[in-house]
Amino acid sequence: MLLAVAGLKDDELKQRTRRLADGKWGGFSPAERLAFGFAYKLSRKPADVTDADVDAVVAAFGPERAVDLIWYVGWVNYMTRIADAFQLPLERENVFARPPAKKP
Amino acid sequence: MNLVLLLAFPGIGPPAERFPAAPDAEVWKALPRRDPDLPAWARSLVRPLPRTTAAMLDLDHTQRVLNPLGPALAAKVRWVVFDTLGIAYGKVVAEADLRRAGVREADIKALAGEPDDLPADERRLLAFARKLTKAGYSITDGEVEALVKQLGVPRTVALVHTVAYANFQARVFAGLGLKPVKGESPAAAEITWDPQKLAKVPAPARKPWDEVLAAEVPGKAFIKPDWEPIPFEELEKSLEEQSDRKARIPVPDLGPQGGGSGRIVWSRVGMGYQPALTAAWFAASRTHGAEARMDPVYENSVFWVVTRTNDCFY
Numbered sequence: 540m541l542l543a544v545a546g547l548k549d550d551e552l553k554q555r556t557r558r559l560a561d562g563k564w565g566g567f568s569p570a571e572r573l574a575f576g577f578a579y580k581l582s583r584k585p586a587d588v589t590d591a592d593v594d595a596v597v598a599a600f601g602p603e604r605a606v607d608l609i610w611y612v613g614w615v616n617y618m619t620r621i622a623d624a625f626q627l628p629l630e631r632e633n634v635f636a637r638p639p640a641k642k643p
Numbered sequence: 644m645n646l647v648l649l650l651a652f653p654g655i656g657p658p659a660e661r662f663p664a665a666p667d668a669e670v671w672k673a674l675p676r677r678d679p680d681l682p683a684w685a686r687s688l689v690r691p692l693p694r695t696t697a698a699m700l701d702l703d704h705t706q707r708v709l710n711p712l713g714p715a716l717a718a719k720v721r722w723v724v725f726d727t728l729g730i731a732y733g734k735v736v737a738e739a740d741l742r743r744a745g746v747r748e749a750d751i752k753a754l755a756g757e758p759d760d761l762p763a764d765e766r767r768l769l770a771f772a773r774k775l776t777k778a779g780y781s782i783t784d785g786e787v788e789a790l791v792k793q794l795g796v797p798r799t800v801a802l803v804h805t806v807a808y809a810n811f812q813a814r815v816f817a818g819l820g821l822k823p824v825k826g827e828s829p830a831a832a833e834i835t836w837d838p839q840k841l842a843k844v845p846a847p848a849r850k851p852w853d854e855v856l857a858a859e860v861p862g863k864a865f866i867k868p869d870w871e872p873i874p875f876e877e878l879e880k881s882l883e884e885q886s887d888r889k890a891r892i893p894v895p896d897l898g899p900q901g902g903g904s905g906r907i908v909w910s911r912v913g914m915g916y917q918p919a920l921t922a923a924w925f926a927a928s929r930t931h932g933a934e935a936r937m938d939p940v941y942e943n944s945v946f947w948v949v950t951r952t953n954d955c956f957y
Contacts, residue, residue: 542947545939555940557875559947562868569860571941575948576866582952583868585817586729593820595864601850603691607935609818610692611942613811614928615949618909620807622957623779624787627894627908629886629957 570599578612679832682736684812687819692934693844698927700834705923706808707740707831711801715744716765720802722754723769724809727776732821733813739828767793772806780954787891796892800916804924846934870951881956892916 542552558565564572577596581588597605621627665673682703689696710717718740725733741751753760754769761769771790775782790799890908895915897905905911913921950957 542940542943545943547940553875555944556878556947559944560873560875560878560951562870562872568856568858569865570855570858571944572865573860574941574945576868578945578948579868579952580866581814581818582949584728585813588817588820590820591864592866593818595860599858599860600855603847603849604855604935604937606688606691606818607849607931607937608945609815610688610695610931610935611937611945612818612949613814614931615946616814616953617807617811617924619950619953619955619957620775620779620810621803621909621913623953623955624775624782624803624806625891625912626784626888627890627912627957628888629882630906630908 680829695931698930702923704831721809723772735823797916804920
């Protein structure tokens, strides 16, 4: 749903999800592939993240965007712990979309 | 006339004449204060994310000092999460909090021992914290039901938010490369910000997104996931099943006060049962969003990768 909220149309969303799901991440830019692999490692085995891993992200993204990525990966790990613990159902409608404006 | 009254009743008159009140600025100049020591993560984050760092310091105080579990149990939960993930810096901070809360050294050591060494009422909670950290997807209905029976729903939600917070911190600490420094574990401080001045603190400009997309990356830098491939159709089915699930705890109705959050199940659970922990988390999230301004498609692709990594189909 979040990719739809980000502005992808249905066919774009399906195509991107397929490419994300295969784990090879073909068709993405090198920087995005780097970010996805880093997000994977930081989530799965944070203690194994090396200086070289972080240096590579900083080289491609700059220090500020590298910190943004680290922070955001942490953020998703927070959100998923809540969702997993309580098995929260996914909303069927786009709950992030603005409700239609009321007619005067 | 006034002069006559003052002469007739010398007790009447502005006290300022006898004991002149100083303006606040002069008072603070005369009474030196000490700024609280800051944690290493705040010192590393303040340049790229100044306002987020302020919101995180508030969040940290809420989680460590005001936590409905109490500071000692909250620190034990965080310690267990950091231990599960091998984050030495986080363990040292949690241990310092435990000592500040008056927890005995033997009880701190017991955290690293066998489950039977732990107090009976904490065994289930701490085992749950480990499991939610390592394999949250495998938590069962029965495990949550047992926790709710022991703690009640609001404290169970507080426990889960505490586990979640430590999981967030673990990634930040690891990403920043923080190592424990002996004797350097400041207490979480309650800080009063000047909201108007803080709102004007600028975050530094980010590298232009076009340049990021065009960046060359050496082949050895790529990290490949060990996922088993999942056909797209199977993913869609999992999402469909998740939509049909019933939450393990009642999802509160926030009513008109809930605003936009009232439509989001995640927010309803957090704000309904633990508004202080959730509001502090939302404040940090919103501030980070405003400062980082990540490309939304890239951002949500990272979200997808992390949820897939954690086998969480939320």
